[in-house]
Amino acid sequence: MGESSVTEGKVLQKQRLRRMEIVAAAQKCFAEKGLHGASVADIARQAGLSVGQLYRVFASKEEIIEVIVSEIVNARVGEMVAGNHDLARMASVLAGVLPATESTKNDNYLLMEINAEGVPKSAPA
Structure with missing residues (x-):
């Protein structure tokens, strides 16, 4: 393997790591402040980056x-596939009723917030 491809591999690895750090920071900010309460500046700060550095990785x-x-x-x-076609387990995964960890609670909260965003304000209750 040439020196150029080793360098490219390291750059790609560093970019993937940076993306993962930003995503983890965003998840933490969303859990603490909500989807709308967390700003790009909050996410960048949590990730230890400037806003400009964050925008070099993510457009928005x-x-x-x-x-x-x-x-x-x-x-x-992946959990459903690993369930060996156990329909009750698949239903539990989809319903989000498996024993909740802090991570799954935050995931469920974020999904509910995103889902609510898709509902027009004038929709009947």
Whole structure:
């Protein structure tokens, strides 16, 4: 392997690590302040970055949210697949009623907030 490809590999690894750090910081901020209460500046501060550095990795707060939702969905689908087609377990995973950890509580809260965002203000209660 050439020196160039080793350097590229290290750069890609560093970029992936930075993305993961930002996502983790965003999850913490969303858990503490809510989806709308957490600003990009809050997320950047939590990640130990400037706002400009964060925007070099993610174009917007919405893009970070998309990554988080994708990770949550992929983890839940993985749990269902690992359940060996146990329909009761799959239903529990989908309903989010498995024993809650701090992480799953935060995930469920974030998903509920995002879901509520999709409901127009004029929708009947």
